[in-house]
Amino acid sequence: MIEMRDVGFGYQGGAPLLSNMTLSLQPGMFHFLTGPSGSGKTTLLRLCYADLIPTSGQMGAFGxxxxxxxxxxxxxxxxxIGVVHQDPQFLDHLPLAENVALPLSVAGEPVDMDALRDLLGWVQLAGHARALPPSLSGGERQRAALARAVILSPDLVLxxxxxxxxxxxxxxxxxxxxxxxxxSGKTVLVATHDLNLIRATKAQVSARVLRISGGTLHLAGADL
Known part of the structure; x- marks a missing residue:
């Protein structure tokens, strides 16, 4: 799905932020991406959904x-590719259901109201369909962001x-x-610095843990 070979990235005129990054995200895999704040986790994710283009190396997505x-x-x-950000942004004047359905509208696809209701039920927000985003708690906003990220049924969730x-x-x-x-078959990549969260999740699902250190990518030890 995502293939990186010796990928590097740096802003023009600055030192490289990432270098020699090699990664293969295969269908159905679950990965964690960890590393200290400022290590480049967000930059790597942005490369994965083509918000940034590598300055060196080879990178492909879905062939x-x-x-x-x-x-x-x-x-x-x-x-x-569905993306969930740490601080998800919504259109505050639109009800939650319309915010979640926005990717369909942007793509020019009709909104299946039954499917939308099912999706909101899955993230336990069915009772908030008409609520405006400012009235939601942090947890509700993040679940809404996840619903929005998967409404187009992406193959990869970041x-x-x-x-x-x-x-x-x-x-x-x-x-x-x-x-x-x-x-259900989706490939998932979660960037986090919370090692306790990683350990708790690995008790339920087979997951690889990748760590960014010194601008390069490493497979974390089995102790995580």
């Missing part, structure tokens, strides 16, 4: 070279510190949803 994709190609790629602002109970609730997605 396509990212360097060769035009605007339409990138848009098609992103339909296959989550960038999705539990960073949540308490333990809400964190595990969100992770359970990600585990369910993985068990």
């Amino acid at each position: 396509q070279d990212l360097r060769g994709l035009d605007r339409d190609g990138i848009a098609a790629l992103r339909r296959r 989550a960038d510190e999705p539990t960073g602002n949540l308490d333990w109970e809400m964190s595990m609730r969100l992770m359970q949803l990600l585990i369910e997605l993985n068990k």
Whole structure:
């Protein structure tokens, strides 16, 4: 799904942030990405959904070279990748259900109201369909963001510190949803610095743990 070979990235005029990154995300796998704050976890995720393009090395997604994709190609790629950010943004004047359905509207696809209700029920937000985003708690916003990320039924789900602002109970609730997605066949990559969260999740699902250190990517030890 995602293939990196000796990938590097740096902003023009600056030192490389990442270098010699080699990674293969295969269908149905669950990965954690860890490392200290500022190590480049978000940058790596942005490379995966073509928000950034590598400055060196080779990178492909779903069999396509990212360097060769035009605007339409990138848009098609992103339909296959759902992204959950640490601080999800919503249109505050629109009800939750309409926010979750926005990717369908942008893609020019009709909204299946039954499917939308089922999706909101899955993230335990069926009773909040008409609520405005400012009225939601942090945990509710993150579950809404996950629903929005998967409404196009992507093959790959990327989550960038999705539990960073949540308490333990809400964190595990969100992770359970990600585990369910993985068990349904989705590939999942979660960036987090919370080693306790990783350990608790690994008790329920087979997951590889990757660590960014010194701008490069390593497979973490079995003690995690």
